[in-house]
Amino acid sequence: MFICRNQSCGAEWALSDVVIKNEGQGLLFRCPMCGARNYVERHDSPEGEVSYEQIADIDPKTKR
Template identity: 80%
Template sequence: MSFTCRNQSCGAQWELSDVVIKNEGQGLLFRCPMCGARNYVERFESDDGTVVYEQLEGRPFQ
């Protein structure tokens, strides 16, 4: 699973092990290690109980 920084001038690719996913009050996100941009994700659990994150295009609905 990989993520792409949504900051248009950055666009860096990151693996899950490269980022820290947390909630800063606006939903789950990771900050790009290169430019610091917020990149929002959604958390899911697969059938076997594994936690999976999917990157969102923009901000999550509140």
């Protein structure tokens, strides 16, 4: 589950609800409701499965 870090939004989204892409500042998804950038980190398991974890320690207004 991902949570929009825009303080006035805070919407919750499943992976199937968002599009993860690199817009030049690292992997992120834009909140489908408000458009805010939310950064994620990709994890590859030894079995070849890909998962994403939302990065919570980046200020949403700070560029990576």
